[in-house]
Amino acid sequence: MSLIIAEDLQKEYNGSAERVAALRGVSLEIEQGEFVAVIGPSGSGKSTLLSVIGALNHPTRGRVVVDGIDIYALPAERRADFRREYIGFVFQSFQLVPYLTVVENVMVPLAVSDASSAQKKAMAMSILESVGLGNKSNRLPDELSGGEQERVAIARALVNHPPIILADEPTGNLDSATGEGIMALLLALNEAGHTIIMVTHNQENVRYARRTIRMRDGRVGA
């Protein structure tokens, strides 16, 4: 069975004047270990699709089954637990917590776990080492370059060892050389077994993915 099954996803937002349909019946399956790029023009619904798959955004209709779990059938608090266990989000504008140090940012997903502080720190440090930031663990986010901040965001997404990584425009705020570094990192993670779904505008990034899903007007196109 596929790791992720989305069935007839529809999502409508209440706009100021009328209801806006962001997803108009999207069905897709993603296998364990895939690296999928979702592309399409602005407003095509690709970010909405990512948030719906990521258990963050309740669809108006349809369902998402991940690893056999119908995630929107779960109560809200259990859905939060599901996100923590299954999903690592990497956001376009990094979304680091500005008053926490690099290592603390990476530890945030562990804040609600029962592990000891020392264990948590060891986990965060080992992830930071793997993204090449072991020596900057005590800096604050705004003391880092954009590429470094993105790597902290990736480290944070990885610290719980989630099987699925959802990346929204991971290179959107980076220059092309730094962006390539981030894409190489994502590729390495995919090779290590993580399933990756990446929303991107950047055609350059698409070549890292094994499959491309094109979206237009809230539907999956050809």
Added chain:
Amino acid sequence: MKLRNIAISNLRRRKSKMILLVLGLVIAVSTVVMLIVTSTAMNADIAAKLDEFGANILVVPQSEDLSLTYRGMSVSGVSVDVKRLSEDDAIQIRTIKNSDNIKIIAPKLIQAAKVSRRDVLVVGVDFPQELQLKKWWRILGETPSSKNEALIGAELREKLQLAVGQPIEIKGEAFVISGVLEPTGSQDDACVFIDLEKAQQLFGKPDELSLIEVAARCYDCPIEEIVRQTSEKLPGAKVMAIRQTIESQMEAMHRFEHFSYGISGVVLLVAALIVMTYMTASVNERTREIGIFRAIGFRQSHIMTVILTEALLTSSLAGVVGYFVGLATAKLVAPLLINDGGWSLELNYPLLAFSVGLAVSVGLASSIYPAFKASRLDPTVALRAL
């Protein structure tokens, strides 16, 4: 890294705003502490004054004929006793429900007798109790320590030309004047005071009492209630309350207490609004951050925990600081309300615990709504990145 670390880090980042929040709570808590400390001191002051005023309850036998008076109160005469008071009655007073309020019981036997050919009131008293009751007594010489020593009033000393150390004769028995009272302006000035047991023996009235003076601490209970309870215990006696100026002070005290409740209520309400405003602003500023936490997998209850932990930490700090500020303020304010300096400003742990508890209750109660609001933020809206 625990949820509380996130709360602490956020407070550290927003230090100046946090200090304002703490300050708001400190003002409220310190005002309440100051009012409590001051009114407690006022109560103690009134209690101390009660002692100085002596007896406030008088117990006399039920009598029909009135022949002699003492302290402006009728006392049964030598020959017309209807019912008698006994030493046992004095003991009975200790058994009333509000016996904790009874401070002094001073029994007396009062008889008229000839001293140096003049009619004089001879008062048999229990000297230790009497001296405790009449703190205003100033004695030249010594308090009688043996059964054949007497204490005489200033007026009597003048009229009979007596002096300390001189012998006098009462009912044919010899006494030595061990001390003389300085003028008191009361009937005591014209009396001879001797040991109660000796007087009972001298007048052939073993166990008998003419009256019992009682000092009850009544700043926190109605004196009428103690009078009623005593009357129930002593059906053969007449129990009366002596109205004193202390009552007006007690009334002023009660008015001050009501005023304190009002002020406390207002400052606590203002503090609650300050906390709520701060917390709501804090949540609004952190919308994006809360979105991150939700996306990462924090439950709604985790978000509430972070926000309420911040409220708990700041308000605990405010409770401790407020306690000390309140104490210091009381030290400045109390002397304006109390002339007696006989109260202390020692560290009072229950009050410290109370002020922390008060601050925490106000802090948490007014943070619940902002915390709830934060926990219900839609993460996709909060992030605007997905």
